[in-house]
Amino acid sequence: MGRWEPNARGRLAEAALQLYSEHGYEQTTVAEIARRAGLTERTFFRHYADKREVLFGGSDELRERFVQAVTDAPPSAAPIDVLAAALDAASGLFTERRAHARRRQAVIVANAELLERELIKLSSLSAALADTLRRRGVAEPAASLTAEAGVAVFKVGFERWIADAETREMAQVMRETLDELKAVTAGG
């Protein structure tokens, strides 16, 4: 057995989600999170840049999944179809994770600071998407607009998937939501 219990980072994330759920984000101190994880406050800040970041450990993976899908799409595909493929690929990350997503989202929407962090993560996702589209030869402002539209669909679709019963897969919800966006922007 090593000197320390393994997976300090994961223990901190789990302790934080528990405490934020039980007592609320603002009422929880970093010292409490660290204590529940069997660590000190100083060590918390060695693993996470701030008190909010501990809930967003998976955002890099989501962005990479999106970017990979855009990169892998056939060169001939139109931006909107590339977007559809990316939404489909990203949805794969959430299968079997609806319960956890609900728990985490409930904490986030209950606090403005956490919502801010969520929004900047999505903004970073949008920037990465736009950049990847540009590398495919999509010009501005089409690249940025496609990326923003994609994130809009993801946001709205994610909320609907969370709110739904267990019937529909996330990928299906995303496809329906993208179709709705197309209908709206077409003036229908």
Added chain:
Amino acid sequence: MGRWEPNARGRLAEAALQLYSEHGYEQTTVAEIARRAGLTERTFFRHYADKREVLFGGSDELRERFVQAVTDAPPSAAPIDVLAAALDAASGLFTERRAHARRRQAVIVANAELLERELIKLSSLSAALADTLRRRGVAEPAASLTAEAGVAVFKVGFERWIADAETREMAQVMRETLDELKAVTAGG
């Protein structure tokens, strides 16, 4: 002459923008802002909820302008046309203010915390837009998607307007950007 210099709130906002521009957001303390405005730190927090909010005094006005335009649109108008009218109305707030907008935006994009605040203000704008569209009878998820698309156009259009020389009016840029979004989502 009154007991205090008038417009304490405005003085704080101007002092903050100056100091954030000169030394950066993080390097500026609230005590410094208050001192330059001839007030104390405690009084700063009576006018603004936190160190970021001092840059966002105009966001309520922007949201109201958007909402008013949506409310005033003819009942028969399609959501996407309502959106176009709202973007046009909102652009009116920025005429003759390009220099100030540039200065403020430069400060905001230079700091992640300020960017987070900007994003949640735009998110609040999107929520208000969606709510107003729903009152017009637009169903979900069309209402939320239209609102998100509108904010996306505003974001992209605003950046382009800022980056542009003085040639085009903001309203014109917004119209062009909305047309680009339509083209992209149509698969063109």
Added chain:
DNA sequence: TACGTGATGACAGTGACTGACATCGAGTGT
């Protein structure tokens, strides 16, 4: 066996933000 390394602990500090109470000039009524 000595030494370097990496994760952690200990501790002091800064600055954002809050709560409680004091101050004082201006208006208001008598």
Added chain:
DNA sequence: ACACTCGATGTCAGTCACTGTCATCACGTA
């Protein structure tokens, strides 16, 4: 004139997020 209220501000003590610095100590390696 006088008392009385009121609103904007000042003062002060306190909490907590976050940082810099140095110490510790098991583990691997030469």
